[in-house]
Amino acid sequence: xxxxxxxxxxxxxxxxxxxxxxxxxxxxxxxxxxxxxxxxxxxxxxxxxxxxxxxxxxxxxxxxxxxxxxxxxxxxxxxxxxxxxxxxxxxxxxxxxxxxxxxxxxxxxxxxxxxxxxxxxxxxxxxxxxxxxxxxxxxxxxxxxxxxxxxxxxxxxxxxxxxxxxxxxxxxxxxxxxxxxxxxxxxxxxxxxxxxxxxxxxxxxxxxxxxxxxxxxxxxxxxxxxxxxxxxxxxxxxxxxxxxxxxxxxxxxxxxxx
Numbered sequence: 001x002x003x004x005x006x007x008x009x010x011x012x013x014x015x016x017x018x019x020x021x022x023x024x025x026x027x028x029x030x031x032x033x034x035x036x037x038x039x040x041x042x043x044x045x046x047x048x049x050x051x052x053x054x055x056x057x058x059x060x061x062x063x064x065x066x067x068x069x070x071x072x073x074x075x076x077x078x079x080x081x082x083x084x085x086x087x088x089x090x091x092x093x094x095x096x097x098x099x100x101x102x103x104x105x106x107x108x109x110x111x112x113x114x115x116x117x118x119x120x121x122x123x124x125x126x127x128x129x130x131x132x133x134x135x136x137x138x139x140x141x142x143x144x145x146x147x148x149x150x151x152x153x154x155x156x157x158x159x160x161x162x163x164x165x166x167x168x169x170x171x172x173x174x175x176x177x178x179x180x181x182x183x184x185x186x187x188x189x190x191x192x193x194x195x196x197x198x199x200x201x202x203x204x205x206x207x208x209x210x211x212x213x214x215x216x217x218x219x220x221x222x223x224x225x226x227x228x229x230x231x232x233x234x235x236x237x238x239x240x241x242x243x244x245x246x247x248x249x250x251x252x253x254x255x256x257x258x
Contacts, residue, residue: 009215017223020177079143087151198220
């Protein structure tokens with residue numbers, strides 16, 4: 001059974017590193033579908049795995065002399081640190097006031113709505129829809145929003161990062177994917193720090209965590225290597241396929257619970 005979690009982590013983070021979606025957006029609904037762990041445990045497993053992937057992916061990119069737009073990614077990342085703290089505390093507040101099943105339904109519904117809008121935007125990209133910005137305060141605010149939502153949903157940012165980097169900063173899909181991973185490093189760092197400070201890790205079973213972290217590290221390395229050989233159009237196609245698949249999985253999760 002443990003090998004399933006390693007495979008999930010590896011597959012999710014390979015795709016996540018290529019498409020810039022992190023992997024949490026895949027790990028979260030798949031683990032919900034398996035039904036072994038509660039929402040709080042899944043949040044921890046997802047955050048640690050995605051963080052491991054993001055670190056290994058960024059290191060791989062820097063060693064390959066891939067250019068990252070630190071002037072954009074770092075302000076967003078700084079905002080996402082605060083947003084990650086907000087999102088984790090919001091998750092804890094909702095969890096304390098409702099059942100595990102209800103919060104899982106809430107997360108899945110939000111993800112379906114979010115992913116549907118993202119998919120529509122990606123299909124409209126032929127029209128080059130964009131609204132470029134350079135205001136640092138606005139960029140920080142974008143980071144806060146991304147960090148809050150990604151932490152609450154336990155997905156690490158992912159698809160939202162891609163669309164925002166394309167819409168506001170005129171990046172193609174491949175460039176957005178690379179910079180998204182850098183943002184995810186900070187988002188997940190904030191989320192994990194908040195988990196430690198809140199005591200959220202005290203009652204978590206860590207039997208599968210080491211395997212998932214190893215899967216995340218390998219996924220980041222393999223995904224970054226594969227992405228170098230792909231065109232922006234290839235990355236876009238993969239991204240869209242993943243989003244469609246995730247919408248289906250989240251719908252199945254809601255039906256399963258109801």
